[in-house]
Amino acid sequence: MAKYIVYGGNKLEGEITLKGAKNSVLPVIAATILNEGESIIHNVPNISDVKVMIDILTHIGCYVKMEDGTLIINTKNVNSSEIPEKFVRKMRSSIVLLGAMVGRFGYTKISYPGGCEIGPRPIDLHLKSLSQMGVKVEEIHGFINCTRENLRACDIHLDFPSVGATENIMFAAVKAKGITKIYNAAKEPEIVDLANFLNAMGAKIKGAGSSCIEIIGVKKLYNVEYRIIPDRIVIGTYLVAGAITKGKIIINDVIPEHISSIVSKLKESGCEIEYIGNKVKLVAPKTIKSIEIIKTHPYPGFPTDMQAQMMALMTLGSGTCIVSENIFENRFKHCDELIRMGANINVNGKFAIIKGVERLMGTKVRSSDLRGGAALVLAGLAASGCTEVENIHHIDRGYEAMEKVLNSLGANVIRA
Numbered sequence: 001m002a003k004y005i006v007y008g009g010n011k012l013e014g015e016i017t018l019k020g021a022k023n024s025v026l027p028v029i030a031a032t033i034l035n036e037g038e039s040i041i042h043n044v045p046n047i048s049d050v051k052v053m054i055d056i057l058t059h060i061g062c063y064v065k066m067e068d069g070t071l072i073i074n075t076k077n078v079n080s081s082e083i084p085e086k087f088v089r090k091m092r093s094s095i096v097l098l099g100a101m102v103g104r105f106g107y108t109k110i111s112y113p114g115g116c117e118i119g120p121r122p123i124d125l126h127l128k129s130l131s132q133m134g135v136k137v138e139e140i141h142g143f144i145n146c147t148r149e150n151l152r153a154c155d156i157h158l159d160f161p162s163v164g165a166t167e168n169i170m171f172a173a174v175k176a177k178g179i180t181k182i183y184n185a186a187k188e189p190e191i192v193d194l195a196n197f198l199n200a201m202g203a204k205i206k207g208a209g210s211s212c213i214e215i216i217g218v219k220k221l222y223n224v225e226y227r228i229i230p231d232r233i234v235i236g237t238y239l240v241a242g243a244i245t246k247g248k249i250i251i252n253d254v255i256p257e258h259i260s261s262i263v264s265k266l267k268e269s270g271c272e273i274e275y276i277g278n279k280v281k282l283v284a285p286k287t288i289k290s291i292e293i294i295k296t297h298p299y300p301g302f303p304t305d306m307q308a309q310m311m312a313l314m315t316l317g318s319g320t321c322i323v324s325e326n327i328f329e330n331r332f333k334h335c336d337e338l339i340r341m342g343a344n345i346n347v348n349g350k351f352a353i354i355k356g357v358e359r360l361m362g363t364k365v366r367s368s369d370l371r372g373g374a375a376l377v378l379a380g381l382a383a384s385g386c387t388e389v390e391n392i393h394h395i396d397r398g399y400e401a402m403e404k405v406l407n408s409l410g411a412n413v414i415r416a
């Protein structure tokens, strides 16, 4: 298993350009199945989740080519509508293929995704919504069989604004007869990106980014060329890298609105942040102030996917910070590892109380999930001595060559 060896203590300085959002590109790749033709997608990150998605599409008979951040997919000759368990096990979010496969073929069999490192992740909202649209859902021996005669457009009220459920409904609704309305839809920028991609293919979707999305079903979709939006979570992670090392960094190609909840918290920690056109510049304070409270919420609230990285920063704060995790039940696994590095953290249910310490010390730690792993690397950048972060395959799911990006800013991180 690969690991990172992080030699802490270097101030990060410089300018970086990053790739597109993982949480946009994964459903966008799934969406290409709805069109029986070619899609060209730019700004695609070279991360392992994208590779798994490419493997799935190749497995079902698509032509896929990835070169220099551009993905060319032709889904004309798909010859299988089943997604084997080995893929779903590698990437839970392959569940978004459900709506796309049903939309195109009227049938799919997909392995049940189960829980993951950050807690149980049920898909009841996905299945309930597809059933409402006329899809017959059968759960047999860990597999989900979905069949439909006619997809029915209808009004769907989500109990929670689930990102994945909103995406699956959008996929099915694009090919359903009539108008589907999703109430209490997820408002994440990646939902808007997906809607823009589908509309560029000929779909008729209005309201994405608000809590009510309206989809008018269409018979046919067309070839498309599209650029994925910047990854607000990856950008946030590198902003924290600048802050935790008391550095000064500029990140190109950002959408300010998408990172505003992250920037607002970083400002509370004493960072100076300004936008210069589509760049964001961060200058870290001499002393990191503890943020009183960080509560995760669906967009436009503070993202759960930035909770662990922000916590790494707060371990070195000047006072006490309370983190309240409101999206996932078990997203505090990084805390024990940060404690091994000298952090003072107490977890109580969905709350973590972080009392800032003077310094962190490098040691051996293990990443158990994507963002928790990123948080350990961030802590290692600021720690004295050497931090070994094991199990970095989790980090590779969502960060393209993290060591190269950090080293280009002056860090000393080795992949071993």
Ligand SMILES: CC(=O)N[C@H]1[C@@H](OP(=O)(O)OP(=O)(O)OC[C@H]2O[C@@H](n3ccc(=O)[nH]c3=O)[C@H](O)[C@@H]2O)O[C@H](CO)[C@@H](O)[C@@H]1O
Binding pocket: 022, 023, 026, 093, 120, 121, 122, 123, 124, 125, 126, 127, 160, 161, 162, 163, 164, 165, 186, 298, 304, 305, 327, 328, 329
């Ligand atoms: C690939 C992708 O885009 N992943 C993102 C997506 O995950 P994902 O789409 O899985 O997240 P959801 O918004 O669906 O889940 C949020 C919460 O709703 C619960 N839930 C969800 C569906 C369901 O049918 N039943 C149910 O109870 C989940 O257990 C969780 O507690 O949004 C999350 C929340 O912003 C992010 O952390 C993930 O990075």
Ligand SMILES: C=C(OP(=O)(O)O)C(=O)O
Binding pocket: 092, 093, 118, 305, 370, 371, 398
């Ligand atoms: C939880 C995440 O992703 P996924 O839903 O793909 O597991 C994440 O990106 O932090």
